[in-house]
Amino acid sequence: PARVAVLLSGRGSNLRALVEGAQGYRVVLVASDKPDAGGLAWAAEQGIATFALSPRGIGKQTYEEALDAALCQAGVQVIALAGYMRLLSDAFVDRWRGRMINIHPSLLPKYKGLDTHARAIAAGDAVAGCSVHLVTEELDGGELLGQAEVPIEPGDTPDSLAARVLVAEHQLYPRVLSEFSRAMTDHPALPRLRDLAHALPGTEE
Ligand code: GAR
Numbered sequence: 001p002a003r004v005a006v007l008l009s010g011r012g013s014n015l016r017a018l019v020e021g022a023q024g025y026r027v028v029l030v031a032s033d034k035p036d037a038g039g040l041a042w043a044a045e046q047g048i049a050t051f052a053l054s055p056r057g058i059g060k061q062t063y064e065e066a067l068d069a070a071l072c073q074a075g076v077q078v079i080a081l082a083g084y085m086r087l088l089s090d091a092f093v094d095r096w097r098g099r100m101i102n103i104h105p106s107l108l109p110k111y112k113g114l115d116t117h118a119r120a121i122a123a124g125d126a127v128a129g130c131s132v133h134l135v136t137e138e139l140d141g142g143e144l145l146g147q148a149e150v151p152i153e154p155g156d157t158p159d160s161l162a163a164r165v166l167v168a169e170h171q172l173y174p175r176v177l178s179e180f181s182r183a184m185t186d187h188p189a190l191p192r193l194r195d196l197a198h199a200l201p202g203t204e205e
Contacts, residue, residue: 005028007030007082009033012042029070032050068092077185078177093135101180103169104132105130106120107147116128130148131147145176149168150167
């Protein structure tokens with residue numbers, strides 16, 4: 001199974017779904033920029049290795065270098081962002097290109113960034129949902145790997161919609177991470193090569 005690190009900043013309900021639904025991958029490290037994140041405490045209770053470091057006071061570069069060292073030391077092959085609320089630098093994204101995925105609570109490419117549920121309700125949308133995508137330098141902009149839709153009901157508030165979308169996230173993320181991990185361990189070079197091809201001049205479609 002692929003060795004996965006989950007990066008989070010909060011309560012970690014997606015982490016829990018990923019650990020409980022693990023097939024074809026194993027969560028070997030949970031890392032957080034928030035030392036008091038609920039997800040970290042839960043991981044520690046499960047006996048999963050944790051890494052907690054706040055970038056405050058040490059600067060982003062030092063923080064990311066320490067994070068990267070912890071990931072490498074744990075032999076991590078795939079990073080799954082699950083409610084990780086901090087922008088990663090271009091250098092970090094480049095280092096993990098093709099091996100880092102994220103879940104976002106909207107039907108991308110709609111509503112990148114924050115307040116996705118309030119924006120979907122304000123727009124009068126009939127459906128909302130969640131997306132899993134490859135992480136690139138463009139916020140919430142990498143290649144889509146999977147999506148799930150949920151209805152927006154009359155009277156929905158951002159909180160009631162978020163709760164409905166979260167249920168869909170917990171089903172979608174383990175499934176997509178399993179598929180991604182299997183592809184990664186069967187053909188380790190493929191995602192990287194595909195990204196390199198995009199980066200070469202003259203190979204754009
Ligand atoms: C989830 O809804 C996730 O999609 C969202 O944060 C929540 C984390 O919940 N992620 C983002 O907004 C990323 N920009 P959790 O800590 O219970 O998994």
